[in-house]
Amino acid sequence: MTRGTQHFIGKAHGKIILIGEHAVVYGEPAIALPFKAAPVEVSIEKDTGPVSVSSDYYTGPLEDAPGKLENIKVLLFEIGKELGQTINNLFIKITSHIPPERGMGSSAAVSTALIRALFQYFNVQLNEEQLLAYIDISEKIVHGNPSGIDARVTSSDAPIFYKKNQFFEPFPINISGYLIVADTGKKGQTSHAVADVATLFNDDYEKTTKLIQNIGERAIRAKLAIIHNDLAALGTLLSQTHELLKELTVSDESLDHLVDTALKAGALGAKLTGGGRGGCMIALAQSERYAMVIKNKLIEQGAINTWVHALEGE
Numbered sequence: 503m504t505r506g507t508q509h510f511i512g513k514a515h516g517k518i519i520l521i522g523e524h525a526v527v528y529g530e531p532a533i534a535l536p537f538k539a540a541p542v543e544v545s546i547e548k549d550t551g552p553v554s555v556s557s558d559y560y561t562g563p564l565e566d567a568p569g570k571l572e573n574i575k576v577l578l579f580e581i582g583k584e585l586g587q588t589i590n591n592l593f594i595k596i597t598s599h600i601p602p603e604r605g606m607g608s609s610a611a612v613s614t615a616l617i618r619a620l621f622q623y624f625n626v627q628l629n630e631e632q633l634l635a636y637i638d639i640s641e642k643i644v645h646g647n648p649s650g651i652d653a654r655v656t657s658s659d660a661p662i663f664y665k666k667n668q669f670f671e672p673f674p675i676n677i678s679g680y681l682i683v684a685d686t687g688k689k690g691q692t693s694h695a696v697a698d699v700a701t702l703f704n705d706d707y708e709k710t711t712k713l714i715q716n717i718g719e720r721a722i723r724a725k726l727a728i729i730h731n732d733l734a735a736l737g738t739l740l741s742q743t744h745e746l747l748k749e750l751t752v753s754d755e756s757l758d759h760l761v762d763t764a765l766k767a768g769a770l771g772a773k774l775t776g777g778g779r780g781g782c783m784i785a786l787a788q789s790e791r792y793a794m795v796i797k798n799k800l801i802e803q804g805a806i807n808t809w810v811h812a813l814e815g816e
């Protein structure tokens with residue numbers, strides 16, 4: 503196998519949904535932040551033979567890859583079609599620091615980085631609209647019915663305020679607080695949680711609609727709390743949203759335990775983040791010192807990984 507010397511690199515990062523997950527699928531607004539502590543890089547080299555991939559979960563010819571990489575196969579096919587290229591003779595190396603299946607945007611970020619790397623490889627300018635359209639194709643394969651928020655935030659440098667099919671705007675977060683992100687260590691399948699919420703609509707339309715609207719209302723109030731630098735109000739809204747997400751059945755014991763731990767350790771608010779049913783949670787602290795106390799408690803109580811994220815200047 504002879505590889506080329508030139509590497510074509512595409513980058514992206516994970517995401518943190520501050521507020522509004524699940525409700526955003528039904529058209530309610532949500533706020534999400536780029537999670538730059540969890541970057542992804544995709545490097546493409548010229549190679550001989552069929553396309554091959556190297557990643558944490560699979561290394562080998564793409565055509566033999568497990569179902570998990572189906573979105574990558576489809577992306578290569580679609581991009582090849584648009585660029586009039588047969589995509590072959592490539593070695594794709596995926597290096598991701600995003601914990602997979604934890605609701606932190608791993609699939610969207612890998613797609614973003616891959617699309618960016620491929621367009622560089624073919625020396626074709628990639629515009630924002632094209633990028634988002636391709637990530638959406640990939641996310642539909644991975645998540646079934648995505649709202650599109652992961653696609654927009656994993657490719658954005660700034661936090662976003664997002665409403666499906668309506669608006670998507672950068673939203674500067676100048677609030678002097680800290681978010682602690684903690685990983686329960688349990689994998690959570692966003693597609694299953696999203697499908698189960700859809701079933702809840704069938705079972706009890708009125709109750710589910712009310713829950714979704716209550717989450718959306720809190721996302722709007724969270725935006726105002728951030729604009730007015732009201733950290734305590736933001737914390738309360740996060741905790742209230744966790745209770746609503748519990749009623750939507752997308753939390754679990756591991757998340758509830760870490761949320762309770764963070765609140766007992768002095769967090770101003772805490773909730774699950776992303777798809778839920780395992781995965782990650784976030785807690786809000788007023789200072790770095792408090793953030794460290796909460797982080798240590800979360801580790802003591804079972805979090806397998808934690809990150810402290812300053813909100814000021816986001």
Ligand code: MEV
Nearest residue numbers: 523524648649650776777
């Ligand atoms: C997943 O990161 C967020 C969800 O709201 C699903 C989506 O918006 O596509 C659970």
